Amino acid sequence: MSSDTGGSGRDEERLDTGRIPRPRDAVDDSPSAGDGGPGLSHQVLKSLLGAWALSACSAEETAAVEEHLTGCARCAEEALRLRDAVGLLHTDGSLDLDPMLRSRVLEGCLGRRPARIPVPSWAAPYDAETARLDALLRDFGDAEWHAPVRLKWFEDERQAHRRTTVAGVISHLTAVDGLVSAALGLDDPLGNGEKPLSPTGRTETYWSSAYHPPTRTVREPWRDQSHTLVRTVSFAGRGVGELSVPYGAFALPLEDSLLERAFECWVHGGDIADAVDYPYEPPSPPHLHRMIDLAARLLPATLAGRRRAGLAAPARGLVTAGAPGRSLHLEVEGRGGGDWYIALDSPAAMGSPDHTVAQVALDGVEFCRLVAGHVPPVEAAAGQEGDREAISDVLFAAASLSRL
C-alpha cells in the first residue's frame, strides 16, 4: 500500500504545520552520530513518518522531521493521517471472553434451530473443557508457553512430581487424547508404529520423540485433535459410547474415556493457569457432577485392586453380585455435588444407603483435587464419620486414580 499517490505539484505547497498535533515527547534517546540532524534526504525523512507519529525516533530525527513538514505538503498530509491513526491504537489488550458464554451462545443457537447432528451429551464436558483451555492459551506469548509447570499426582502411596512447561502439558494432553483417537481409528499423534498404551508411557514417548523442547506449535495439533474427536463421536451414532478404549492396565468405555479426558483437561488447565497466575474456574456444575460420578463409579474396582495388592483392608464379607453391600456414603457438597454410595467389599456389589458404615463429606472441587492427586488423602475430607478404615481406604483409592 502506498500513500504517495497525491499530485506531485503539491510538494511545493507550504502548509501551516501549526495544525499538526505534536507527538508525545520523543523517546529519550542518547544522541549518537548519524541519529538524524541536518542532511537527511526526503526519502529517509518520509520513511521516518511512522516512527515519528509513534514518538519512536531520536530527538534529532524528530526535529528534522518536523522541520521537513513545514516545507513538504505531501509528508505533512501523511504525518497528520498517521498521527490520527495512532489515536486508534489502545493499550487495553484483548478482553477476556467469559468462558461460560460459549455454552450460553451454543444453547441459544440450538434452541433456535435444533442440530440434526448433535454432540452426544457425554462428549459435552470434553467439548467445553477443551474450548475453555484453548481460550486460556489464546493470548499466551512465548514467556507463558515456556513457563515451568509442576505436575503433581499420587503414586506408590505418596505424592509424585514432574517438571515440565506449559507447552509440555499440552503435549501430554495430546499424547493421551491420542488413545481415544486411536480407538476410533483416527490418526494417532504418536504415529503408526508400536507404542505404549499407558498414558504415562505415551506421554514419555511423545515428549522424547520431539527434537526440541515443545513450543507454542503444540497448540494447533492438540486443538485439531480435540475438534476432530468431538466431530467424530457426533457422527458415530448410538452405541459408540460403549466402544472400549484401552489404557494399558485397564480400559474404559468411550463415554467414560472422554469424560476422563475432560477431567484431565480441566485439571491441567488449572496447572497451567497456576503457572502463569491466571484464574481458572471449575467446570459447569452438570459437567462437574459427571466427573465426580465417574470417579465414584471407578472406586469399587480400584478398591478391589488395592486390596489384591495389599494396600487396602480385606473385604468384610462376601456379597452376591448385584446385591447391596457394605457402603461408604460419599456426600459431595457444592454445585455439581450429590450423594454416592461406594460399595466397599466388591465391585459387583451395589452401594446402598441402608448398608452405610461410614460417611465422608467434602466439597466437589476438593474431591476432584483428591482424585487428581493434588491433595494428599489424609488431608482431604472435611467431615468423616464411622468406620475409619473404610474412610481411609476410599480416600487413598480416590487419590490412586491420579497419574501423570
Added chain:
Amino acid sequence: MQQRLARGEAAALGELYDRFAPLVHSQAHRMLDDEEAADLVTREVFGYVWENPDAYDPKQGPMRSWVARLTHRRSVERLRATHGEAEGPDARAHDEELEHRVRKATAAARADYIVASMPASLRSALELAYVQRRDYRQAAADLGVTGDEARRRLRLGLQLLSTASPRPPDGSAPPGYGPTS
C-alpha cells in the same frame, strides 16, 4: 464449514464459535463499550449464522470479514436502539450526536479489526513502539531487523490503520472489513 453448518452439525457450530467468538465479542465490545451488550450481540450473531448459513457468499470474501460485518451491523442497530430517537427541537442535535458516536465506534472497531488482521510482523512492530514505548532502533533490535525495516513496518502499519477512519470527503465505506455487500 458452511456446508457443515448447513447440515446442522452441532460440532461445527462449536468450532465456528471457537474461531470467531473472540473477534465478534471484542468488536461488539469496542462498538458498545458494554460487556452485557457485547454478550448479547455475540449471541445474536452466532444465532444468525447458525440459522442462515446460506446467507454467506464465499465470493464476497472470507467468512471472517462476513462475520465482522454482521457484528458491526448488529452493534450499530443496538447502539441506535439504546440511544433511541429524540423528538422536539433537540432531535437534530441528538441525531447528529448519535451518528457521531456510531462513526467513532465504527472507526475504533475497524482499527481493532485491522490490527488483528495485519501481518504479525507489522503488528509486533506497532506493539513494541506503542505499548512498550520502544523507539524504532530498539524495536529493530528486538525484532532482529534493520532500522530501515523497522521504520518501514511502523509506517506501513499506521498507513493500514489510517484506513479505519472515515474521511468526510470519501462517502464510501472504509475498506476495513474487506468487500462490502
